[in-house]
Amino acid sequence: MSPARPRLAVWKFASCDGCQLTLLDIEDHLLDVAGALDIAYFPEATKGEVEGRYQLSLVEGSITTPHDAERIREVREMSETLVTIGACATAGGIQALRNWADVDEYLSIVYAEPRYIDTLSTSTPIEHHVRVDFELRGCPISKHQLIEVIDAFCHQRKPGIPRHSVCVECKLRGTACVMVAQGIPCMGPITQAGCGAICPAYDRGCYGCFGPSQDPNIDSLAAWWKRLEVSDVDLVRALRTFNAYSPEFREASEAYERRA
Amino acid sequence: MSAEREIAVDYLARVEGEGAMYLKLKGDVVEDLKFKIFEPPRFFEAFLVGRRFSEAPDITARICGICPIAYQTSACNAMEHAAGVRITSGLRDLRRLIYCGEWIESHALHVFFLHAPDFLGYESAxxxxSDFPERVEAGLRLKKIGNRLMSVLGGREIHPINIRVGGFYRTPTRAELEALVPDLEWALETAADTARWVAGFPFPDFERDYEFVALQHPGEYAIQEGRIGSNRGLDIAVEDWGEHFEESHVAWSNALHARLKTGGSYHVGPLARYALNSDRLTPRASEIAEEAGLGAVCTNPFRSITVRVVEIAFACEEALRLIDGYERPPRPHVEVEPRDSVGFGASEAPRGLLYHRYDIDGEGAIRAAHIVPPTSQNQLSIEDDLRAYVPGRTHLPDHELQWQLEQAIRCYDPCISCATHFLDLTVERG
Structure with missing residues (x-):
């Protein structure tokens, strides 16, 4: 008798649905994944629901409401392995811009009945609330990396997700450096690989949607950008997009904001 | 028969985002009915303030991972309108082409994965x-073809990176686009076959007299620009949206409800586009609609699945036409210099009209932003549908009535993530 297939659950918190959509976007492998794992909870795709424990939980989105701060604890308790997917879940996402906002000023953009709404003043990554077994980055995540994480789970091995910078992917792809050759400000040197270095291949500088690479040298990049006549204000803005609340980007943006 | 019954669905499945439904019946009378959106509010309009006008396409794309091109296009339209720039010829064609990819991808997801299981009685695709392997595989391949068109032009299918105010960062070569032709030809014929399949689904006998609202454009089935029209004589420029429509905030939804100032609910999306523009469909798509028995207007929301398939066929045929006529533009984008002004932009997201308005200063910083996504416009129409659907069906057992009402909601392909982006809120300080 073959053992029961591990159960997969997909959970959503504050997010755009793009990362869980990636699971449906692995078109050629979707039915294989459905064969290897029992897709037990995935409301975006199925009405079916299996209660109980899940061997693998994929969590999308950030924590922005008191209710969600509670719900993530319940998800953790039900999950043997919990993997966060995407910039919202791993770094608070674009929603984390509220973490620097003057909340009263936000409130001054008046809506009819703000009392109907229940929210927190912050957007925080899942690991600020519960233990996370693995973080898969990206805004959105890469489908190849998602398959790698699922495959690693099935074989009980560590996912092979490199922490080096996008620059490595440009070299592998044979893309001439847009910063050196075209003078386009690029965040590639401080951004984790995984997207396949798409932006430089389209004559555009990387905008950091995979978050910081391991030990990013942000001061060095800032000096290069200065030579390209990028102001500190624009540098802070570039650091504060989809991974603004990751520790490295956050520290740097606060330091350069003080200087600006 | 005056017993009270409550039917509540706490978490609607097979919709994008977090929604719920509540129905209270007293005998045959609907006492209370709510389509609830409890997706956490997200502050997009608030944090766009102070950002550069050029950042709006990438930031607003993050409102929705399923229709990012819609957000990017409406944002570009609005910023170009503010700057007094118009995108023409080849760049305009490319913008329409990538949008075709999004319609194919998003409609294929809805038709095969979110909606067809309802009619055939399955929990999921x-x-x-196991019973319809060819159909599910065809659906996956259609979706993949839409995604591939988006990633060739946009760099990737979710949150494409190649769209900018004024055009693109890099335009594709003719050879890159021609490589898509065989797949698109296959997709067109698969859509024709799929239309025959879904046209035979068991549709409830249910018609509604909607006010349909959609973009209209002379000579083409409007996608990426146009004037706002309706089947009751509305014909306005996008910048006049605020004179004819208004939004209100109700306690049970984290998304604002939009309505016509002159009346109540209105309907946006495939049925509305089809009702207003079916005479401008491409030839093969017209034939497919006729074969599926659609007529010039379709007012049964359950048959929106057929209209979506017709729109998949249209998007494939239109993409083939655009690729056939493609010549690489001399420059990937036109320069857009910001000026102190207000810009308006709209486009037809897969789920319907998507409206953006930005107030920008002379340096290009955003002073105010206003975004009205399709699902917030359809909320009232969804509730009106449910209210009209229940009478005469109250004899059904709860689980059957609930299943049918959930289906009625899914007819709209509601994107709840989209709908919750423009609320302000009370803040609990932690």
Whole structure:
């Protein structure tokens, strides 16, 4: 008798649905994944629901409401392995811009009945609330990396997700450096690989949607950008997009904001 | 028969985002009915303030991972309108072409994965795959073809990176686009076959007299620009949206409800586009609509699945036409210099009209932003549908009535993630 297939659950918190959509976007492998794992909870795709424990939980989105701060604890308790997917879940996402906002000023953009709404003043990554077994980055995540994480789970091995910078992917792809050759400000040197270095291949500088690479040298990049006549204000803005609340980007943006 | 019954669905499945439904019946009378959106509010309009006008396409794309091109296009339209720039010829064609990819991808997801299982009695497409493997595989391949068109032009299918105010960062070569032709030809014929399949689904006998609202454009089935029209004589420029429509905030939804100032609910999306523009469909798509028995207007929301398939066929045929006539533009984008002004932009997201308005200063910083996504415009129409659907069906057992009402909601392909982006809120300080 073959053992029961591990159960997969997909959970959503504050997010755009793009990362869980990636699971449906692995078109050629979707039915294989459905064969290897029992897709037990995935409301975006199925009405079916299996209660109980899940061997693998994929969590999308950030924590922005008191209710969600509670719900993530319940998800953790039900999950043997919990993997966060995407910039919202791993770094608070674009929603984390509220973490620097003057909340009263936000409130001054008046809506009819703000009392109907229940929210927190912050957007925080899942690991600020519960233990996370693995973080898969990206805004959105890469489908190849998602398959790698699922495959690693099935074989009980560590996912092979490199922490080096996008620059490595440009070299592998044979893309001439847009910063050196075209003078386009690029965040590639401080951004984790995984997207396949798409932006430089389209004559555009990387905008950091995979978050910081391991030990990013942000001061060095800032000096290069200065030579390209990028102001500190624009540098802070570039650091504060989809991974603004990751520790490295956050520290740097606060330091350069003080200087600006 | 005056017993009270309550039917509550706490978490609607197979919709994008977090929604719920509540129905209270007293005998045959609907006492209370709510389509609830409890997706956490997200502050997009608030944090766009102070950002550069050029950042709006990438930031607003993050409102929705399923229709990012819609957000990017409406944002570009608005910023170009503010700057007094118009995108023409080849760049305009490319913008329409990538949008075709999004319609194919998003409609294929809805038709095969979110909606067809309802009619065939499955919990999901994955469960459906054992009995209908060819259909599910065809659906996956259609979706992949839409995604591939988006990634060739946009760099990737979710949150494409190649769209900018004024055009693109890099335009594709003719050879890159021609490589898509065989797949698109296959997709067109698969859509024709799929239309025959879904046209035979068991549709409830249910018609509604909607006010349909959609973009209209002379000579083409409007996608990426146009004037706002309706089947009751509305014909306005996008910048006049605020004179004819208004939004209100109700306690049970984290998304604002939009309505016509002159009346109540209105309907946006495939049925509305089809009702207003079916005479401008491409030839093969017209034939497919006729074969499926659609007529010039379709007012049964359950048959929106057929209209979506017709729109998949249209998007494939239109993409083939655009690729056939493609010549690489001399420059990937036109320069857009910001000026102190207000810009308006709209486009037809897969789920319907998507309206953006930005107030920008002379340096290009955003002073105010206003975004009205399709699902917030359809909320009232969804509730009106449910209210009209229940009478005469109250004899059904709860689980059957609930299943049918959930289906009625899914007819709209509601994107709840989209709908919750423009609320302000009370803040609990932690």
């Amino acid at each position: 994955i469960a459906m795959a």
